[in-house]
Amino acid sequence: MATSVTSPDRVAELPTQSAARRGSAFLYRHAKVRLALLLSAPLFWLGFVYIAALVALLITAFWSVDSFTGDIVIDWSFNNVATILTQSVYQAVTLRTLGIALVVTAIDILLALPIAFVMAKVASRSAQRALVIAILMPLWASYLVKAYAWRNVLAEGGILDWTLGFVGLNSPGYGLEGTVLTLAYLWLPFVILPIYTAMERVPDSLIDASSDLGARTWTSFRTVILPLIAPGIIAGSIFSFSLTLGDYIAVKIVGGATQTLGSLVYTNVGTANNLPLAAAIAFIPIAIIFIYLAAVRRTGALNNL
Amino acid sequence: MRINRLSKTLLWAVSAVVLSFIYVPILVVVANSFSTSSTLTWPPPGFTTEWWTRALTNEGALAAISTSIIVALASTAIALLLGTVLSFALQRFEFFGKSTVNLLVVLPIALPGIVTGIALNNAFKTIMGVQLGWATIIVAHATFCVVTVFNNVFARLKRVGTSLDEASSDLGAGIWTTFRLVTFPQIRSALFAGGLLSFALSFDEIIVTTFTAGSGVQTLPIFILDNMFRPNQAPIVAVIAVVMILIAIVPIYIAQRLTTSDQR
Numbered sequence: 001m002a003t004s005v006t007s008p009d010r011v012a013e014l015p016t017q018s019a020a021r022r023g024s025a026f027l028y029r030h031a032k033v034r035l036a037l038l039l040s041a042p043l044f045w046l047g048f049v050y051i052a053a054l055v056a057l058l059i060t061a062f063w064s065v066d067s068f069t070g071d072i073v074i075d076w077s078f079n080n081v082a083t084i085l086t087q088s089v090y091q092a093v094t095l096r097t098l099g100i101a102l103v104v105t106a107i108d109i110l111l112a113l114p115i116a117f118v119m120a121k122v123a124s125r126s127a128q129r130a131l132v133i134a135i136l137m138p139l140w141a142s143y144l145v146k147a148y149a150w151r152n153v154l155a156e157g158g159i160l161d162w163t164l165g166f167v168g169l170n171s172p173g174y175g176l177e178g179t180v181l182t183l184a185y186l187w188l189p190f191v192i193l194p195i196y197t198a199m200e201r202v203p204d205s206l207i208d209a210s211s212d213l214g215a216r217t218w219t220s221f222r223t224v225i226l227p228l229i230a231p232g233i234i235a236g237s238i239f240s241f242s243l244t245l246g247d248y249i250a251v252k253i254v255g256g257a258t259q260t261l262g263s264l265v266y267t268n269v270g271t272a273n274n275l276p277l278a279a280a281i282a283f284i285p286i287a288i289i290f291i292y293l294a295a296v297r298r299t300g301a302l303n304n305l
Numbered sequence: 306m307r308i309n310r311l312s313k314t315l316l317w318a319v320s321a322v323v324l325s326f327i328y329v330p331i332l333v334v335v336a337n338s339f340s341t342s343s344t345l346t347w348p349p350p351g352f353t354t355e356w357w358t359r360a361l362t363n364e365g366a367l368a369a370i371s372t373s374i375i376v377a378l379a380s381t382a383i384a385l386l387l388g389t390v391l392s393f394a395l396q397r398f399e400f401f402g403k404s405t406v407n408l409l410v411v412l413p414i415a416l417p418g419i420v421t422g423i424a425l426n427n428a429f430k431t432i433m434g435v436q437l438g439w440a441t442i443i444v445a446h447a448t449f450c451v452v453t454v455f456n457n458v459f460a461r462l463k464r465v466g467t468s469l470d471e472a473s474s475d476l477g478a479g480i481w482t483t484f485r486l487v488t489f490p491q492i493r494s495a496l497f498a499g500g501l502l503s504f505a506l507s508f509d510e511i512i513v514t515t516f517t518a519g520s521g522v523q524t525l526p527i528f529i530l531d532n533m534f535r536p537n538q539a540p541i542v543a544v545i546a547v548v549m550i551l552i553a554i555v556p557i558y559i560a561q562r563l564t565t566s567d568q569r
Contacts, residue, residue: 246417
């Protein structure tokens with residue numbers, strides 16, 4: 001870096017270099033200008049592309065569609081909001097979606113607890129590492145491929161049908177049960193990981209103390225570990241809950257005729273061509289998620305995400 | 306900790322069931338891609354590589370793959386630029402509204418994909434009057450890819466600190482020289498890892514894509530979704546699904562190796 005030790009009067013002799021040099025010196029002295037330059041492009045992008053789009057979505061929910069031409073008309077009204085609040089279809093779909101989200105979350109927590117416990121407290125170091133990788137890998141396999149995999153599993157004459165055939169049962173096929181199973185499958189790694197992280201932080205000495213005092217494995221788990229990992233469980237449930245509320249692809253692939261909030265939004269954007277109504281529906285899951293987040297905020301689970 | 310043998314066996318058994326719950330469906334897809342049956346019958350009646358040859362010469366599939374690669378490259382390039390400057394701003398400076406900016410970066414990935422999708426669809430079509438196509442997919446993908454680059458570079462900047470940069474400027478280097486010779490080499494592998502993750506994220510994305518792609522442009526996930534419901538296309542979709550798993554997992558694996566080897 002020979003140039004970096006040039007004296008100021010030498011810089012003056014080299015005008016081509018001095019421009020960059022002066023810019024550099026100016027920026028070095030003015031931290032605020034540096035910050036402004038760094039922030040301008042990303043803030044422009046996220047602010048004007050994303051935030052503006054979200055605000056516009058909120059506004060569009062108060063517009064309507066000309067039933068004759070199919071064009072969006074700017075006439076301010078609460079019609080869409082009134083529609084989704086009063087018509088029984090929307091109430092039924094909202095309740096069904098909430099129900100699916102709750103069952104999926106419950107299944108995931110029940111499946112995640114034992115394996116997270118094994119990973120954190122039972123397995124040897126090398127088995128632990130292998131298990132973490134085994135849980136992480138499918139997280140990165142495409143969402144669409146995983147939903148498609150369940151289309152394979154649930155198919156008539158497919159592997160589930162074949163397996164359950166040995167005990168005289170059939171695959172539930174494409175429908176509500178299939179949707180619940182598939183969604184539980186899709187979000188399982190998201191639920192296992194925060195629970196595992198929380199479980200790892202529980203000191204072994206506490207569990208040892210509990211068993212020294214005579215508690216059985218199950219009692220130790222229930223009275224010592226469970227309260228300590230509650231924030232991890234809640235963090236995991238936020239994933240499975242909010243991801244389920246917004247999903248429509250899995251429902252489309254394995255849901256048969258099942259309708260959820262997500263699929264209602266999708267049909268209203270596409271075939272029904274009623275974007276204002278779709279916008280109004282889209283705010284139902286957002287509202288539910290915000291209520292849920294506000295409810296769990298005091299548990300400190302949000303710091304575990 | 307001490308656990309009696311029965312509980313231990315039970316716990317391991319449950320874990321094995323959960324692991325098979327995770328892996329069996331993916332293995333079923335792999336098996337079906339070699340099945341002689343064109344419905345999703347189990348067990349596969351016979352073995353064939355016909356679907357693989359047909360899928361790998363299918364023009365629609367090949368076009369969709371190249372579309373996906375172009376979209377992923379373009380949005381990753383934008384995400385690299387925006388994510389890097391953002392991580393410098395948030396890691397090296399203190400300013401008013403910092404936590405809001407932080408939230409802004411995470412928001413596109415924290416909100417359900419359908420909200421991001423419909424918001425962008427509405428902004429492009431209704432508000433701006435733009436035709437959906439290449440540009441709109443790339444803009445949408447770049448928006449949610451910023452966070453992966455940001456996370457990687459931010460963590461790296463936090464770890465390497467500023468002492469080397471300060472030493473460089475104490476020795477008289479200007480900020481460009483310092484960036485080129487000192488800062489950049491330190492964050493290069495984080496940029497690479499973030500870029501790979503962003504590529505994989507964009508390559509796989511389906512929800513936001515269906516709302517921003519319009520009818521003219523078909524990415525690989527959209528191709529799969531379109532063909533999934535066509536009778537007798539099932540095995541070809543299975544082949545492409547297997548290919549997608551491979552294409553997504555390789556970059557992730559490399560990115561993981563890069564970040565973990567750095568931490569040691």
